[in-house]
Amino acid sequence: MSILKVGVIGTGGIAGLHLQAYADNPRVQIVAVADMNAQRAQSVADQWGAARAYSDPAELLADPEVQAVSICTWNNTHAQFAIEAIKAGKHVLVEKPMSRTYAEAQELESVVDAHDRVLQVGFVRRHSANCRVLKSFIDEGELGEIYYAKASVIRRMGNPGGWFADKEIAGGGPLIDIGVHVIDLAWYLMGSPRAVSVSANSYSKLGNRSHITTMPRYKVADYDPTKNTVEDMVNAVIRFDNGASLLVDASYSLHAVEDSLAVSVFGDKGGAELEPSLRIATEKHQTVLNVTPQLSSSTFNLTDGFSTEIENFVGTCLGEAESVAPAWHGAEIMKILDAVYESAALGREVTLSSP
Numbered sequence: 001m002s003i004l005k006v007g008v009i010g011t012g013g014i015a016g017l018h019l020q021a022y023a024d025n026p027r028v029q030i031v032a033v034a035d036m037n038a039q040r041a042q043s044v045a046d047q048w049g050a051a052r053a054y055s056d057p058a059e060l061l062a063d064p065e066v067q068a069v070s071i072c073t074w075n076n077t078h079a080q081f082a083i084e085a086i087k088a089g090k091h092v093l094v095e096k097p098m099s100r101t102y103a104e105a106q107e108l109e110s111v112v113d114a115h116d117r118v119l120q121v122g123f124v125r126r127h128s129a130n131c132r133v134l135k136s137f138i139d140e141g142e143l144g145e146i147y148y149a150k151a152s153v154i155r156r157m158g159n160p161g162g163w164f165a166d167k168e169i170a171g172g173g174p175l176i177d178i179g180v181h182v183i184d185l186a187w188y189l190m191g192s193p194r195a196v197s198v199s200a201n202s203y204s205k206l207g208n209r210s211h212i213t214t215m216p217r218y219k220v221a222d223y224d225p226t227k228n229t230v231e232d233m234v235n236a237v238i239r240f241d242n243g244a245s246l247l248v249d250a251s252y253s254l255h256a257v258e259d260s261l262a263v264s265v266f267g268d269k270g271g272a273e274l275e276p277s278l279r280i281a282t283e284k285h286q287t288v289l290n291v292t293p294q295l296s297s298s299t300f301n302l303t304d305g306f307s308t309e310i311e312n313f314v315g316t317c318l319g320e321a322e323s324v325a326p327a328w329h330g331a332e333i334m335k336i337l338d339a340v341y342e343s344a345a346l347g348r349e350v351t352l353s354s355p
């Protein structure tokens with residue numbers, strides 16, 4: 001059996017889910033981790049049995065035993081470390097978003113194109129059973145031509161603070177952090193069409209709502225309520241070259257009555273709600289049908305998502321599978337996100353050119 005020797009760069013929150021999925025995969029050996037927080041790197045290496053812990057990712061990339069890496073650092077180093085890793089001969093699974101900007105994504109994509117290495121983008125929600133099943137229905141033509149989709153992720157007081165609230169490091173707020181997941185899901189299910197125009201709005205009316213004391217909130221380790229340079233919420237209409245359109249909203253702070261996450265696609269033969277849970281709408285014999293696929297989890301399942309994502313990455317690195325989320329998908333999504341921010345800043349629709 002072929003074994004893939006992996007390293008993980010960035011050993012914070014999300015790295016734990018990569019490491020768990022690698023540890024559970026019989027074709028993987030975790031050999032090294034790296035984090036600028038040397039103590040964290042060492043304790044994570046000890047926890048997962050990695051032989052080496054580095055405080056500088058460059059040292060991990062120079063480690064000849066490492067064949068593939070997960071990049072789980074802050075958004076500002078995704079493209080940089082991915083480029084360095086590809087050039088060092090490693091396969092790469094880079095966390096979402098692929099980069100902070102479309103320009104960074106294009107640079108990374110061109111390096112990937114020039115090298116014989118795998119670059120997979122960490123669009124983990126694509127790998128969950130609800131999405132896999134719906135995608136197989138769509139690929140078989142069950143929904144017909146998809147011409148409309150909606151993607152929404154609303155947090156009422158969900159600004160995590162720290163680097164997530166720092167535009168320079170994160171590249172933006174709820175759009176690039178959580179909106180990216182639902183936009184990607186809708187775009188993937190729509191068949192990955194090219195975006196041609198975007199009209200968007202961005203609002204920063206409420207701030208991080210740090211004065212609210214009656215509800216729990218997730219805070220990063222270096223949470224500081226006085227620091228926040230990202231938007232509260234965005235909305236957008238995205239038009240595609242096949243005439244389809246996607247309606248989006250994403251918030252960290254909003255006077256909504258509850259948090260929510262919803263992704264729906266609508267075709268000329270049927271429609272589907274992927275989130276909050278998978279249901280398919282269609283018609284047969286002059287009758288409207290709602291069909292509920294029976295899955296062990298009808299909504300996004302974190303463990304299933306990460307283990308299937310890592311299995312797809314490992315299989316692709318070993319030359320036995322095709323990546324579900326290649327570099328150009330990550331770059332197309334960054335093009336859309338950039339255009340949302342640009343349209344909102346200009347206060348008008350922006351048009352996009354084909355590559």
Ligand SMILES: NC(=O)c1ccc[n+]([C@@H]2O[C@H](COP(=O)([O-])OP(=O)(O)OC[C@H]3O[C@@H](n4cnc5c(N)ncnc54)[C@H](O)[C@@H]3O)[C@@H](O)[C@H]2O)c1
Pocket residue numbers: 009010011012013014015034035036037040055057072073074075077095096097122124177220
């Ligand atoms: N797929 C998902 O569902 C999902 C969920 C959460 C986070 N993420 C993504 O994962 C990434 C990390 O998020 P997190 O929540 O784990 O953050 P985190 O702050 O918990 O962990 C990031 C780690 O990277 C390290 N790091 C940052 N810059 C570094 C550098 N230049 N060199 C070495 N180490 C560096 C930090 O010290 C930290 O330990 C982000 O890009 C985020 O968008 C994805």
